[in-house]
């Protein structure tokens with residue numbers, strides 16, 4: 373049994389022919405009424421967290437948002453305290469990261485007075501959850517990053533780029549062909565290779581027959597727009613996601629429903645789809661100086677995650693202290709989120725090395 377959106381996509385394919393995996397992903401996640409991140413949900417219910425389909429770092433521990441908040445405030449100081457500064461989050465989920473970041477930076481003189489908060493979020497139910505999490509602040513919501521007004525920028529995106537559509541390719545003996553979503557004889561969604569060679573071949577690496585490749589035009593275009601803004605108005609962007617440091621072959625698109633793997637064509641709109649982020653391609657697309665990517669574990673450790681855990685445990689019960697230790701381990705150990713999750717910073721000033729990217733203290737002046 374497929375979903376209502378699955379039937380709509382099948383009807384579209386029957387009328388106009390097979391669609392790319394990127395088009396399928398755009399529909400499955402972003403269809404205005406039935407898309408995974410757009411559909412109506414009961415108040416307070418979201419795809420994130422124990423009750424939903426997946427859990428993210430800010431939902432694991434307040435330490436994550438607090439440490440990222442401190443990083444952003446330090447960058448604001450390094451920028452010369454511009455006011456106003458556009459503090460932008462892409463895909464804020466439940467608003468937890470931003471709420472923790474703002475709470476942790478209350479004491480930075482002048483920072484909150486300078487902040488102009490912008491959230492890029494397509495999901496109406498998640499916007500409502502974010503509004504509640506950020507009571508006391510006055511964010512402006514946008515559908516797209518391009519709608520954020522000009523001005524010095526501090527941007528953060530955690531697990532956002534992995535949700536942007538990717539194309540997939542398969543190397544045949546003749547060359548690269550794109551993987552498409554078409555229909556099987558029974559009218560259900562089915563993967564198949566396009567009959568001809570892809571015009572995207574020049575953007576793909578040389579590889580032996582049988583190889584798979586993926587790339588995200590949407591991710592590169594957004595990174596380019598962020599880079600252009602940083603070049604024009606100054607500022608920093610911090611991108612955290614799972615992915616790889618240098619462009620690699622392979623296919624990583626995955627489907628998750630109820631914390632379990634699913635078939636990518638299964639129940640579109642009710643299943644999360646995401647792909648690993650190609651950080652080398654993102655960094656190159658910004659056209660700006662980039663720092664990292666480094667592992668999330670190293671990054672958080674260098675920002676003082678262990679000290680923050682110790683200070684939280686001072687006011688904690690033994691049971692809470694165990695939970696704080698477990699959350700820290702989940703965020704930083706290599707076999708959990710510490711290595712797979714990568715952190716990339718992009719900024720407008722090469723002389724000021726941002727915190728978290730090296731064990732040696734910055735020699736910035």
Ligand SMILES: C[S@@+](CC[C@H](N)C(=O)[O-])C[C@H]1O[C@@H](n2cnc3c(N)ncnc32)[C@H](O)[C@@H]1O
Nearest residue numbers: 409428463464465492493494495498530531535
């Ligand atoms: C995987 S969740 C991550 C949430 C949050 N950053 C966190 O770490 O908990 C992806 C977020 O991006 C939003 N989103 C997904 N695709 C989007 C798009 N194309 N434009 C704007 N927001 C989008 C989702 O609604 C959600 O808030």
